[in-house]
Amino acid sequence: MSDINADGGDRTPARPRGFDLRILIAGMMGLYGAALTVLGLTDGRAALAKADGIRINLWVGLGLLAIAAAFALWTKLSPQRPPGQD
């Protein structure tokens, strides 16, 4: 806790360097999406019957993968700048 700025002028922003929430969202949605997609492809008859015949794991999985890809693409196209510039 000794890294506090004594001058109090140019304060550390609350967004730590290198931390980009978009990457975390992309990573987590990607992980969930991949797991659900695999599950959806291998779902047995019981799982399908429970969901009224819809391969719900597959569809939600693909949707989450799309969200993950969108956030990854956004991070790539417009990398995080220091606060105040964007």
Added chain:
Amino acid sequence: MNGTLDLSPVDWGMLGVYFAAIIAIGLYTRRAVSSSGDFFLAGRSMPAWVTGLAFISANLGALEIIGGAANGAQYGAAAVHFYWLGAVPAMVFLGVVMMPFYYSTRVHSVSEYLRRRFNSQTHLLNSIVFAVAQVLLAGVNLFALALIVKLLIGWPLWVSIVLSAVFVLIYITLGGLAGAIYGEVLQFFVILAGLVPIVVIGLHLVGGFDGLRAGIHDTDLLKTWQGSQVGHWNNPLGDWFGLAMGEGFVLAFGYWTTNFAEVQRSLAAKDLNAARRTPIIAAFPKMLLPLFTVVPGMVALILIPKLGKPGGPTFNDVIPEMMQRYLPNGVLGIALTGLLAAFMAGMAANISGFNTVFTYDIWKPYLKKGRSDRHYLTAGRVATVAGIAVSVGAAFIAAGYSNIQNYIQLLFSFFNSPLFATFLLGMFWKRVTPWAGFFGLLAGTAGAATAHLSAYHIAYFYPGGHLDPTHATINAQMSNFYSAVVAFLVDVVVTVAVTLCTRPRPETELKGLVWGVPDPDSPDAEAAKQRQPWWRSPVVLGSTVLGLTGALSVWLVVAV
């Protein structure tokens, strides 16, 4: 130890990944917390999309999801009014009109605005009420969470109360508001991913929207505005005056524009424009939420026999019942994670609102003045721990009552409706005096309580106008709407009366706090002059979401 859900290792894995990510966020944001401003306001550094999603997530607690579905089952299509008539216009008003007063005056909280605009007495009254209410609400959240976990997974109440308290503790104490906000954004996506399969499968089962309309036998439940004539209403939510004035104007505006647990998310934004766009960005998902709450509630009426009837599941069980019946392993894990995440989002919003108000509005000005910034940062962390500890206690107390949530929500609405009246007068009329603020609030709250108690004895609030001596059939929502209107009017009358016989503050003290008294030294004065592109303009975005919401409301009346 067995709950109703048939969970597989995959589902547990989904849950585990989420909580690992939440802890990681807490540890990561901790590195950036070096001052009280970082802890309580996230250093005012967040982009609008982050604060906007956190804004909606802070409100998307599980009580909201479960309650929204319950409203859909109980009141039918009319439950969209809570979103389209209530929330969306209020959120746009907060962003377009009120946010500059909060953001540009650099207040740390809604209560602090009251101190600068009125006096310390008004400030202290509001701060204490808010702090107590937040801790109690956090406790209610915890208790409701524990009940759901017991039902779904089979853990005893105390295990889930303590476990979730510890999780919220870790990520708020470490990362402060930034930790809470990042967690909330993540929750938003998980919650939606959990609700989507319930909606898709439910609609598929009943045969789409046409099947839904055909399957609802009680046609009152298809009404939104129909049957809301003043004098002889038969709409599930009463007459249009109570709806438009009580819910639409006073209750929703009171909740969204003065509830600090919400406004705090906007204050973390990086500049004035981002702060103004925060609630407006949140209004877009809010507009679509009825699809994920009201629709499952109505679908459940068709799919679940005896729902809300003696011997059947209660309206509050809609979401858990649908999860158990229709979700296969995989999406089931996501839905469970989303539900637990939603409980913690609600609780985290209560606790981070509490620690800020406690530290900045009670501890700093009245108990320990003029200490170092480090002192207040520590005080904030200690307040977080203490607040969570008290809320755990409150959760165990809540366990002893069957319906304590209703009372607390009701009490909270007693305070929000007059608060909105005081804000509106104080922001737009510079003559309003300090003591007028204080007595207006006090009288408004008393007015709400009186109106609430009287409504039980007025036949108009009962369906068909038949007074029920046991009070069981009263239209509780409608009486809430009218109590809110009374609270608002009493507050206005008393505030104006006291204003006319007391001395106002000099105009120099009101710079930036009142409409028409600008502050030339405002830190945002330069930024406000810059022209924003249309897609960043709060007015353009706000009009867009209002227009879309209006179109949806008209469509719903015509289509049904």
